[in-house]
Amino acid sequence: SQTIHQWPATLVQPVGSPLSLECTVEGTSNPNLYWYRQAAGRGLQLLFYSVGIGQISSEVPQNLSASRPQDRQFILSSKKLLLSDSGFYLCAWSSSGGEKLFFGSGTQLSVL
Amino acid sequence: RKEVEQDPGPFNVPEGATVAFNCTYSNSASQSFFWYRQDCRKEPKLLMSVYSSGNEDGRFTAQLNRASQYISLLIRDSKLSDSATYLCVVNEGGSYIPTFGRGTSLIVHP
Numbered sequence: 001s002q003t004i005h006q007w008p009a010t011l012v013q014p015v016g017s018p019l020s021l022e023c024t025v026e027g028t029s030n031p032n033l034y035w036y037r038q039a040a041g042r043g044l045q046l047l048f049y050s051v052g053i054g055q056i057s058s059e060v061p062q063n064l065s066a067s068r069p070q071d072r073q074f075i076l077s078s079k080k081l082l083l084s085d086s087g088f089y090l091c092a093w094s095s096s097g098g099e100k101l102f103f104g105s106g107t108q109l110s111v112l
Numbered sequence: 113r114k115e116v117e118q119d120p121g122p123f124n125v126p127e128g129a130t131v132a133f134n135c136t137y138s139n140s141a142s143q144s145f146f147w148y149r150q151d152c153r154k155e156p157k158l159l160m161s162v163y164s165s166g167n168e169d170g171r172f173t174a175q176l177n178r179a180s181q182y183i184s185l186l187i188r189d190s191k192l193s194d195s196a197t198y199l200c201v202v203n204e205g206g207s208y209i210p211t212f213g214r215g216t217s218l219i220v221h222p
Contacts, residue, residue, distance in 0.1 A: 032208050043214035044156070044199075051208060059209075090155055099144045099203045101210060103155035 002027035006091045006104030013111055019064075019078040021107050023091030026072065031093040033074040034101065035066055038088040050074060051096070086111045115139075115211070116202050122217035129190050133216045135200030136182045143205035145176055145183050150197045150215065159185075159198070190220045 006023045013019060025031050035047040046059045048066035056066050063082060067075045074091060091104040115138040125131050137145075145162035160167065162174040162183050173186040183202075187194055200213035 044212045046209065049208060088153070094208075099207075099210060100146060100158055100161070101156075101201075102158065106153075106155045108153065 002093075002102070004091065004093055004102060004104045006107060008107060009105065010108045011110070013081050013109065015083055015111055016080050019076070019081055019085070019109070021076040021089055021091075021109075023074045023076075023104055024072055025093045028072070028093070028095060030071060030096045032096060033068060034092040034094075035074065035076045036090040036092065036103075038090065040087070044090070048076070081111045083111050085109065116200055116213040118198075118200050118213035118216045120214060120216060122219050124219045124221065125190055127190055127192060127220055127222055129220075130186065130188045131190055131218065132184055132186045133198055133200075133218075134182050134184050135202075135213050135216075136180075137200075137202045137211070138181070139202065139204055139211075140181065141204045142181075142202045144203045145174075146201040146203075146210075147172075147174055147183075147185050148199040148201055148212075150199055152197075156199055187218075190218075192220050192222065194218060195220045 003026045033050045036044045038044050050056050050068045064078050089107045092101040094101050117136045147159040148156040149159045150156040160169050160174050162176050166175040171188045175184045197215040197217050199215045201210045203210040
């Protein structure tokens with residue numbers, strides 16, 4: 001069966017520090033991968049998605065970036081965090097021809 | 113612009129009640145529809161797909177009305193554990209990007 005791993009669960013970072021969140025999927029190949037952010041009490045905001053290695057589409061211009069160095073690995077990064085980057089970050093995957101998304105357990109990021 | 117609209121609630125109901133949520137979508141090319149459940153500070157989890165003929169899973173019934181462009185979720189005999197936010201998700205055929213509603217909050221009280 002397919003599983004998705006996302007870490008860390010909680011992160012507290014100072015403003016201006018770098019960020020790296022990692023997500024890996026097991027049990028499937030060539031998944032579509034996604035990074036979402038959810039601010040407190042708000043809906044899901046799609047940040048990036050990827051349909052293959054090295055293929056990244058950005059939905060929202062900001063100081064975040066994403067990379068997909070391997071088929072089942074998706075990384076969210078920032079060189080310098082802003083206060084407004086605080087939120088609940090969720091990685092998700094779907095099959096290459098599928099439409100259902102399956103989410104990782106999320107990372108609660110607090111930028112202070 | 114593709115939009116999915118939900119009443120944010122909260123819907124506050126007693127245990128045992130029946131409650132229904134609607135979700136409207138603007139893109140007539142939408143092909144697939146889902147309901148997700150999200151608990152506080154947790155990831156959304158797929159609750160059920162919504163089929164044209166309607167479908168039922170235990171106490172949960174989902175229906176699709178293409179003419180009026182809305183989907184619904186009915187929960188019968190509500191349990192305390194049903195308290196959560198319910199997200200409506202709509203996907204245009206062939207799209208990699210589903211559109212999420214902002215969710216409807218349900219609170220089931222004793």
